[in-house]
Amino acid sequence: MATRPTLPYFAPPESLPAPLPRIASILASTRFFPSYQVGSKVVHFNQYYVVKYGTRVRLQEGENMLFVRQATNIRVPTVYALFYDEKTSYNFIIQEYIPGRNLLPHWETLDESGKEAIVAQLRQYFDQLRSLPSPGYFGGVWGQRTLDLYLGSGMDASKTSDEHKPLPCATEKEWVDNMIAAGKAVDAFNKYPNLVGFFGHAFHTIFQGHRPVFSHTDLHPTNVLICDDGTVALIDWGRAGWYPSFWEYCCLMAPLGHDCDFDSWIPRFLDEYLVELGWMYKFREWILISCL
Template identity: 50%
Template sequence: MATRPTLPYFVPPDRLPSPLPTVAEILASTTHLKRFTGDPHPNVVRVGEHFVVKFGADIDLREGENTLFVQQATSLSVPTIYAIFHDEATGYNFIVQEYISGQGLGEYWPKANQSGKEAVVTQLRHYFDELRSLPSPGYFGGLWRQPILEGYVTGGQRALEKSDVPPCDTEEEWVDTMIRNADANYPIENRALFETRKNLCHSIFQNHDSVFTHADLHPSNIIVRDDNTVVVIDWSLSGWYPSYVEYCNMMTSHHHHPTDLTLWMPRVFKEYVAEYGWMLQMYAWIHWGG
């Protein structure tokens, strides 16, 4: 059974592939890993043969906690977490994890043959079926009843502070929070239109189970090893969210998808067609205004 780790967290030395890098060694690394845009990420570095480190004042240690939870509670392939800590001298948070060799799904997919695609999709289906089968605590929010991290509810890129978005006991509260934060970022002047949109959202987003959700499943966060084993990384936004969220988030991030990947998603997730249509509307609202 998964239990919340005590922070700072360090694995026992006999489980390390080599000694943990020091803060000085981490900060000195010039091997920056790439983001989904292809640009180097300033706060994600490879250190030595075995380690990747996320660090910085804005790195949320909950990513490490979330990954540990998945590692303990499921059979999913995820990076091993070696350390989660805050360094007082720099003011930075650090998550030290296993380096995963392989290709991001965005790089792998266009070159893959049919059997390679089948293998990836089959693994993803197994992974997310297993996540959905985890017993839910019944609320909608972050792991261990921490604040919500999911981007639509927090208001996207112009979000309020994450600590200001507490867990919701009901899906109705979830929808109210999503609408309120979108409207706080980009107010709809026609309040009758706002109320109509709110009512329609409540009619669509109801009667969904709370399930454990990755919530940022674009192709850069899916690594395919040389043996075609799939590893899912970056659990920073994860939590107990409505069952449609994973499918809709994956589909609305289609601009990150290579070629025909979205056509394969019904083989990974149950489809939520009506919810997807409204999440496209929410995507536009939180990014550019209603």
């Protein structure tokens, strides 16, 4: 089984493709990748490195990638450094730059055989994740907090500390309790206590009997890279962890715009949970009220 790294973490010097960039050079870089998270910046530093840094960056994301690299042969960026800088109060993740194209809009240029080749790789990747021995809890890797978008602080960007994220759950019932607690944190929804009670009853009825499986949970097409050699790489593991088996499929399907045929291929690499998906749509709407 994969071994948890000691933080701060630095890869052995002989494994580095070039000297690690210094903090001052990272902060001065203007080669930004798009970042949709407040308090997080992602820069392309020379031909070898991508650096993610900021107050909202969690070193647990790098630990997730190290875990996946040790436990599977999934193509993920090599992690070269994980550390906190006291002067800036930033966390830093220095990782491998993988040349490639995002799945979208590249997907729309592919014929049937090209799409089948990508989906076959994704199926093999997720079969590996599903086959990893469960630690017997629902939560972050190595017993850490759950960093999923919808739990704890939900989508409230003002709540930045990890204390708003739930600790590992021993049972799926506890996981569902955390879902309900996240919904109750939405002030606007608490005007309807009967509806909150109904959702709680429905969630505990529907969301049961699922085992914990290691999940990416942010498989947006922008986090799927098609490398120059045709292999698929998965990036942005910040929300990964040991989650109920329905969670990956539902978290991918619920926010999709359904404006291309990619969603029709998803059942070829992820098992479907259609009943759970219907209630996850409702749960997502519940949480999104906090953003209105």
